[in-house]
Amino acid sequence: MMHGKWKILIVDDDLSISRSYQKYLESEGYSVFTANDGREGYIAIEKERPDLVLLDINMPVKTGLELLEDLNRTFDKKDIPLVVMLTAYGELEHAVKAMNLGAYEFLAKPVPLEKLRSTVERALETLTLKERIAHFIEPDNTPFKDSIIGRHPLMIDIYKTIGTLRGNKATVLVTGESGTGKEMVAKAIHENTVPDEPFIAINCAAVPENLIESELMGYVKGAFTGATANREGKLEAVKGGTLVLDEISEMPYEFQTKLLRVIQEKDFYPIGATEKKRFNGRIVALTNKNLKELAENGKFREDLFYRLNVVIISVPPLRSHISDLEMLILHFIKKANYMMNTSIQSITKEAVDFLGSHAWPGNIRELENAIFSASIKAKDKILTRDSFSFLVPEKKEQNDIKSKQNTMPDFVMPENLTTLREVERNYISFVLKQTNWHKGKTAELLGITRPTLDKRIEEYDLRKDD
Numbered sequence: 001m002m003h004g005k006w007k008i009l010i011v012d013d014d015l016s017i018s019r020s021y022q023k024y025l026e027s028e029g030y031s032v033f034t035a036n037d038g039r040e041g042y043i044a045i046e047k048e049r050p051d052l053v054l055l056d057i058n059m060p061v062k063t064g065l066e067l068l069e070d071l072n073r074t075f076d077k078k079d080i081p082l083v084v085m086l087t088a089y090g091e092l093e094h095a096v097k098a099m100n101l102g103a104y105e106f107l108a109k110p111v112p113l114e115k116l117r118s119t120v121e122r123a124l125e126t127l128t129l130k131e132r133i134a135h136f137i138e139p140d141n142t143p144f145k146d147s148i149i150g151r152h153p154l155m156i157d158i159y160k161t162i163g164t165l166r167g168n169k170a171t172v173l174v175t176g177e178s179g180t181g182k183e184m185v186a187k188a189i190h191e192n193t194v195p196d197e198p199f200i201a202i203n204c205a206a207v208p209e210n211l212i213e214s215e216l217m218g219y220v221k222g223a224f225t226g227a228t229a230n231r232e233g234k235l236e237a238v239k240g241g242t243l244v245l246d247e248i249s250e251m252p253y254e255f256q257t258k259l260l261r262v263i264q265e266k267d268f269y270p271i272g273a274t275e276k277k278r279f280n281g282r283i284v285a286l287t288n289k290n291l292k293e294l295a296e297n298g299k300f301r302e303d304l305f306y307r308l309n310v311v312i313i314s315v316p317p318l319r320s321h322i323s324d325l326e327m328l329i330l331h332f333i334k335k336a337n338y339m340m341n342t343s344i345q346s347i348t349k350e351a352v353d354f355l356g357s358h359a360w361p362g363n364i365r366e367l368e369n370a371i372f373s374a375s376i377k378a379k380d381k382i383l384t385r386d387s388f389s390f391l392v393p394e395k396k397e398q399n400d401i402k403s404k405q406n407t408m409p410d411f412v413m414p415e416n417l418t419t420l421r422e423v424e425r426n427y428i429s430f431v432l433k434q435t436n437w438h439k440g441k442t443a444e445l446l447g448i449t450r451p452t453l454d455k456r457i458e459e460y461d462l463r464k465d466d
Contacts (some may be wrong), residue, residue, distance in 0.1 A: 137334060190242040
């Protein structure tokens with residue numbers, strides 16, 4: 001492939017390295033010129049306007065870092081070429097400073113020629129990304145406000161349910177897989193009903209069993225050893241606001257009776273108190289477990305379950321409203337820019353398509369973490385397909401295969417009774433066809449090792465074209 005349109009400047013006082021890189025990159029079709037130190041490099045950049053600069057750090061007259069500082073001080077940001085820093089020392093301090101000054105990459109010398117080629121190609125690819133941008137992110141100086149995101153009918157139903165809660169204090173049970181955004185739903189309920197009242201959340205799984213009562217109900221001075229003063233519990237502190245009980249399934253069984261009474265009677269006794277306290281707030285319980293099933297198995301109080309189940313909101317997994325993915329991606333990029341001080345300006349179509357191919361077993365939380373991670377490590381303020389190389393693309397494909405396997409559209413029981421050996425042969429053949437003869441995936445789905453699968457294929461004389 002010819003790259004004649006790309007101009008590369010090599011700034012290095014080691015002539016042998018400089019000439020070696022120049023000869024190699026010219027053989028790859030690039031237009032390459034050199035400078036011997038930082039001062040010559042600055043002059044060459046002003047004159048030639050290269051697309052990419054390979055810049056050594058330790059040079060006489062002016063170091064690579066000093067040159068990079070000059071470029072940041074005297075050039076408009078859009079006019080600074082991409083810079084790949086080179087060093088024979090690999091010092092942490094230099095690497096951090098170079099990246100803070102906007103360097104695209106930091107490589108330790110000697111750089112293998114293949115590594116040099118791939119780095120140059122990847123760097124210059126960012127200059128052509130504008131033709132493949134899926135979304136531009138407009139700068140926004142207003143404070144970021146997190147919220148529930150989505151236009152899918154399942155999300156619209158949640159909005160409608162939240163809308164019915166204004167003016168009442170009905171208990172709400174929010175269910176959904178881990179990472180689906182149940183906490184955001186709880187916050188949305190609060191902000192759309194009693195935004196000026198306290199919002200208090202407590203994770204039932206994180207509070208020791210012997211402390212859950214004092215945490216929620218509080219206590220009076222002298223109630224027990226160590227109670228040297230009155231302490232206000234969360235039920236009182238929330239006033240007319242929202243009390244979120246996260247992981248409600250983990251609440252100690254013995255305390256569930258007392259919580260049931262609070263919901264029924266709207267009052268409670270702090271530990272050691274003789275006078276009741278009024279509960280004026282709303283309880284929003286969150287769970288990723290099936291409370292009804294737990295109740296049927298005696299692991300959760302059935303009467304409490306029905307008291308919590310007055311209004312139920314089921315938050316769907318991301319795979320069930322995947323049409324909202326692009327909206328969520330943009331939302332989390334803006335959130336990363338605000339919270340992590342990143343400055344992502346755009347994301348490519350390839351990146352969006354790749355994210356759409358992922359299974360997202362961790363749901364919204366996994367997507368948010370992926371966007372944050374990619375934003376922090378992003379080059380040139382653009383999220384590309386490579387920005388998400390830490391994601392495993394096979395997950396969704398494997399899930400689809402498993403789904404096909406479970407439905408088994410082409411595999412039927414034989415009309416006549418046959419041997420177990422013949423059944424095994426037919427089933428292995430079926431799974432091989434479902435995976436398009438991908439032996440690694442087939443072995444995983446069958447629960448056997450790859451050598452065992454190879455042995456069965458040979459034993460049963462299975463062929464791809466059968």
